[in-house]
Amino acid sequence: MGKLFNVAVVGATGAVGNQMITCLEERNFPVNNLKLLATSRSAGRKLRFKGEEVQVEALTETSFKGVDIGIFSAGGATSQKYAPFAAKDGCVVVDNSAAWRMDPDVPLVVPEVNPHAVAKYADKGIIANPNCSTIQMVVALAPIHRKVGIKRIVVSTYQAVSGTGKKAIDELYNQTKAILNFLEPEKRVYPHRIAFNCLPHIDVFLDNGYTKEEMKMVNETRKILEDDSIGITATTVRVPVFFSHSESVNVETRHPITPEEVRALLENAPGVIVADDPSKNLYPMAIDAAGRDETFVGRIRADESVSNGINLWIVSDNIRKGAATNAVQIAEILAQNYLGS
Ligand code: A2P
Secondary structure, three states, rough: OOOOEEEEEEOOOHHHHHHHHHHHOOOOOOOOOOOHHHEEOOOEEEEEEEEEEEEEEEEOOOOOOOEEEEEEEOOOHHHHHHHHHHHOOOOEEEEOOOOOOOOOOOOOOOOOOOHHHHHHHHHHOOEEEOOHHHHHHHHHHHHHHHHHHHHEEEEEEEEEEHOOOOHHHHHHHHHHHHHHOOOOOOOOOOOOOOOOOOOOOOOEOOOOOOEEHHHHHHHHHHHOOOOOOOEEEEEEEEEOOOOOOOEEEEEEEEOOOOHHHHHHHHHHOOOOOEEOOOOOEOOOOOOHHHOOOEEEEEEEEEEOOOOOOOEEEEOOOOHHHHHHHHHHHHHHHHHHHHHHO
């Protein structure tokens, strides 16, 4: 039998943390001991892993003694503060927050795209999991970039509320219920009502007029594809969908490629399912991607307004491939290739 690892999940009671526990179980990750960490408010709660109850503990600076891999999804401030304590105790951190993603000494990894980057974990003991919208976009675009080079990307997103966490899932549910019962919906999470609405506002606004989410897509895509020359512009929108982000992506390539060639390329790409048959009303949809680990691509067609333009519609489960699955896949590479002996 191969080596077993002591694993900690930080933010275990949250929407992504919970899914991380499920992914570790579903993928049969070689766990020796699983430690579940959250705030002191959740300490003592019990969560199930492989048929057994595991008690949640309060996160402290010494939580990582004897832990091999710590998978974090408890927000940027928690990662910023606690990842260094974990690394100091020899625990390799796979961090789902934005805290470390653009640090030049921290690799930013999508296993289907740049698995080799995991090796850089040794610099700081931290590996960053990219932003959910970025992950699904690069899974679909990396094969095109490798084949013909991507010059420019214009992306608009339609993002599910689960990306904001459990409280936003509750908010969409409660507001929808209130409105359908002719009651006044309460706002707690977003600045405006999300039920029956679209908010062109994800994360905070920056001085350049873009949101932080939009600039994450720009900067993280370049880092993962290892190409700073790609022009990228994004508009990120929160929509009243519980699970799965959808994206309209317009790509200008350096060399010509036909929609048929893109379809053939993506049919053989790891982690991608092409769902593209307009004659049968077949195209990727949030409701079909939810609960799945693959990235679904359809509506592949030429942009007839430029010489080398392609349009695509890309959909994936933001909590699974966009967060938990990608983090556990990174942990698998670590376990198999770097921490195994
Ligand atoms: P808790 O449930 O105890 O508040 P979500 O993104 O779904 O809102 O989940 C956030 C997760 O991060 C929860 O598990 C939450 O724990 C955890 N969390 C947030 N802040 C901290 C912190 N300072 N220390 C430890 N866990 C935290």
